[in-house]
Amino acid sequence: MASILRCRKLRYVEPVKCSTLGLESLETLKSSDKAEGGASAVVVNTINRSLPGKRRRRPTNDWRYIDWYCWMVGYLCTTWWLLLLLSHFLSGFQAPESPGSKLKREGLKALHPVVLVPGIVIGGLELWEGRPCADGLFRKRLWSSSFTENFRRPLCWLEHLSLDSVTGLDPPGIRVRPVTGLAAADYFAPGYFLWTTLIENLAKVGYEGKNLHMATYDWRLSFQNTEVRDQSLSRLKSKIELMFVINGYRKVVVVPHSMGSLYFLHFLKWVEAPAPMGGGGGPGWCAKHIKAIMNIGPLFLGVPKAVSNILSSEAKDIAFARTMAPVVLDSNFPGLQTLEHIMQVSRTWDSMMSLIPKGGETIWGDLDWSPEEEYNCDSEWKKNLKASSRDQSHKTNISDGQLGFRVKESVKFGRIISFGKMASKLPSSELRTFDFKDLSCGGASTKSNSSCGEVWTEYDELSRESIKEVAENKVYTATTILDLLYFVAPKMMRRANAHFSHGVAENLDDPKYSHYKYWSNPLETKLPDAPAMEIYCLYGVGIPTERSYVYKLLPSDQCRHIPFRIDSSTGGNNGRCLRSGIYFVDGDESVPVLSAGFMCAKGWQGRNRFNPFGISTYIREYRNKPPTILFEGRGLESSSHVDIMGNVALIEDIMRVAAGANGVELGGNRIFSDIIKMSERINLRL
């Protein structure tokens, strides 16, 4: 031990030698080394290195593996720190002026109180009561923030995040509750901002706790259940009323994001509905309290992603990951059935079902037709090609030729799920029609249950034959997809049916539409009587977004519980729309333009049956511009679903409205995509 210490001490001393330049100090140090030399072997070694000519080869032996390791780690650390320091200074220099300080100079001041409504998966959840395996996690975040605890005990974590599969509420003995306050969703994980940028900018013009509120709710529950269990809707109502009063009777500006837009739609109906089911605010409540609703990346009509999520709990990211590393996800690692577990958990979340595409074939297109039909998938790519490869002009020519060829063969986006690539392209006449009623949902294959671990998904209860029947060369549109989901996940859909509806209303005055399950579907509700209110649709465009999927049926395997899978081998050859089994359209990476913009562009435009009091609507699109340099982080002009919260143009729009501007003063609509054309193609009675 002593020798090691000595050795380290010497090494510690050596840099001093380097820095003391004079001869004397060098000599004295050396001599002191010599004097101590006899003490231990290590010291002898170090001195050997310092003495000339004696043993040249020894030094290499000195550096053993541990030394090498330590050296490397130290080296990496040091360079890392240096880089950090550098980037710290650089970012200090480069930071452009934030919209907050810019608008502050213009003289904008906090006027209307602001309510933020976070979306799905981004709000934090914390544990209030749990099983013994979650000891010590009381009031720690289970969802968002660092997730470290969760990697330590993944099964325990999943158990606590699941809800009861029958009621959709807490399982007995477990209480997981949303984090309250601004801290709930300002950062998702350390360094991954969500609302922070917006909050920071709002604060610059004078916003603070009394006029800025984050309406947190448990995003796993169905909307009405957040009221039943946590009284979230009542709290939001009381909070808005309070802010209205203490800020001098100024109406609030609501800023929902993602699923929050549906949640707030539900709230609008709930608050005016009479007391037992609703909030009893009376018909004038919205007109009195709300100035504007600024939906960021709204998914009024649902997202196709939700379907693939429910069907096989995979989305683009997972499908890509599967092609890269098939072993990890596919093979049944000892005890790990990742996807099955995820599926089991996410199927207990009712809120997932609010995201299923709404409006059926009228909106999303049928077997042969879709509103996006003329969308040119290659426009983005073509731009890239032109910019980057001028010299390879012959290649561009070829691809141009291919383009011209392919445009004729339009992609059938309406077929949200098709089994096999062929099925996705066949003309509709060649497709077999199919009736789910013919199928007997017998629990024939439950025998495999015992051997496959205790992971339970509803697929186990389906017989192999019926699965085959469902899958073979079938295509599903937005309407029939509901039948498919009914078939593969009856329990889940039974719960969902009590809370959500996905149709289009024939007659909005039908008394059945006063039930809460219709409140979050914009196609089955009327907007409230608040003519002075404004509704904004703010969303990103210019990023390929999932629209429909090519699935394949997996060979029969006892322990493989999810029989369907996105066929990631398809596509890529010529059609840029189809990549790894997924057809893409324009959108913000999660929500297609159609879902985000249609209601504002057409469904609520002017005075119609969905908007009987003529609330004005505005569309503000933000084109994607990826960050140019690394230091910029996630980009100031990004428009992807989550990163758009840091988009300076969007923040500026929100701040102007919060400070009193209206839609016209903002500049009205600002459109880059084909949303108007697409909407016109949709034949919806208004």
Next chain:
Amino acid sequence: MSILRRRKASETEKASKEDTHKETKYKGVEDEKKDKISKRKVEEKKKKWSCIDSCCWLIGCICSIGWFLLFLYNAMPASFPQYVTEAINGPLPDPPGVKLQKEGLTVKHPVVFVPGIVTGGLELWEGHQCADGLFRKRLWGGTFGEVYKRPLCWVEHMSLDNETGLDPSGIRVRPVPGLVAADYFAPGYFVWAVLIANLARIGYEEKTMYMAAYDWRLSFQNTEVRDHTLSRIKSNIELMVATNGGRKVVVIPHSMGVLYFLHFMKWVEAPAPMGGGGGSDWCAKHIKAVMNIGGPFLGVPKAVSGLFSAEAKDIAVARAIAPVFLDKDVFGLQALQHFMQMTRTWDSTMSMIPKGGDTIWGNMDWSPEEGYACNPQRQRNNETQVAGQSGTEGLSYPKRVNYGRIISFGKEVAEEHSSKIERMDFWDAVKGNNLGNTTCRDVWTEYHDMGWGGIKAVGDYKAYTAGSILDLLHFVAPKMMKRGDAHFSYGIAENLDDPKYNHYKYWSNPLETKLPNAPDMEIYSMYGVGIPTERAYIYKLTPAAECYIPFQIDTSAEGENEGSRLKGGVFSVDGDETVPVLSAGFMCAKAWRGKSRFNPSGIRTFIREYDHAPPVNLLEGRGTQSGAHVDIMGNFALIEDIIRVAAGATGEELGGDRVYSDIFKWSDSINLQL
């Protein structure tokens, strides 16, 4: 790896270049040596390896060890510390939440927490240049990292405006909302966390618990003016009552929160422009019980010393131990002066100046605590241990302590009979201009305006009682007290029906307000006893030094024997280390008992005292039977009481009063018209 090596090479090249540069000098001096070329080569090589590499090696080593330890720590099961504790101390008793859950108690009444002074977190919303990057970071509470990094900036941001008592321009520091505001004061130092965890066991969660966080630096009415905090509390209580099926709330204020909630109860029923306009039956409709924990109803003497010389017992002791650090102007840091400057801008500190004057706190020769045997710890030990000690204890009895003299200059003054003290009135003293002002850097305390003449006059008055202490503070800190007078009052009402008592400045003084008309409500006073608590101080004038606070607690003044009440210049009585029993218990023991003029509707009051028992060993942390002002929040008996009341029990079901101290005897000796 090869890349790494190359990088390393380039790095070392730089180093060697420098070396060669130096080497040339070296050569010039030492060219006689014959083997110098080879030697130099080797030396260079050695240096290549040694200089930067050994640095890297060291850093790497430390990093790896650190990571390894971190890994071990993370891999350690979360319940490990508990195992260790149980192995050493034997099994722990069930926490009250678990125990009561087994008894079948469930959530019933919503609870509202009202945190006290300094325990609530404050965060930055807008600041000056120096506080860049601290947006929505905690300035107060948490790790206090910023205090060390930029102390002056921190002081600047924590101070309020000296005139208005509100935000200085360009700075907005706001209270942290939600339960996180005061569950932990600093990492590992719980305040409300234990209580919250135990309530959660029987089913409480965020919808039935509410932390009424407020900016504790402001005067109570100003929290409403600036942040609308009172309105928010009102709206939240109304919401909780509505969403929990009309069940009234149980309010649990702690420390200064007690006064704040007293203010709230008056505010909410007062008509709209000044009050909340809730109507005269708001409290009756919404509040089941107010369970005050360690409430300084009548103020604390500590507040006086805090305002007077920015020191309390802890600081006085620290000064005795390390006089250099606090007294001398170390590194240009005038810690106490800065601290004083900051705290004097906080209006709330003035809410805790002793109230009720000489009637309550005693005059020059009399005090309610008279004859208090000082060291209760010792006394109790005597019963179980050696009986012989009681003899020495008896010796200290005859000498009476004049607790009424809250501040006396010199030990003799503190002990002399009042007739022998010559007092000079200080009001006439001329406040001279202090020439030293400019030399004292930019720290400004009002003492600088006072001049030596004024200071001396203050010293000459010799002894101050609770009544005259106000005059003293008016004299030494006129600006601060001017703000204080607008928001707080410290007297006793002659006639409570006088319309002047409708003003909000009387609302937080229990001796100048009536309790609301809510006969079903219950008021609990829960506090710790058995810890010596500051009650009166012996001061000395510091030698004429222009840059310092001219008064200091005279830490050299010690009692004669060990069991004395006087220690380090501070006289102690029974209490919870901060609040004397008198202040915490008197209102519930006497002034509000039964139907009195302060309590016209006959709200029932209960006293629950918790005898202090220090933790057995370090592993127990801050103890489960502590009676100390903040640690009592982890006291199992107190938590059990609260949970029972929250689950529906009344004061009688708890067992009524539970008293260890002499509070009833003392209260009787106070001659207050009821």
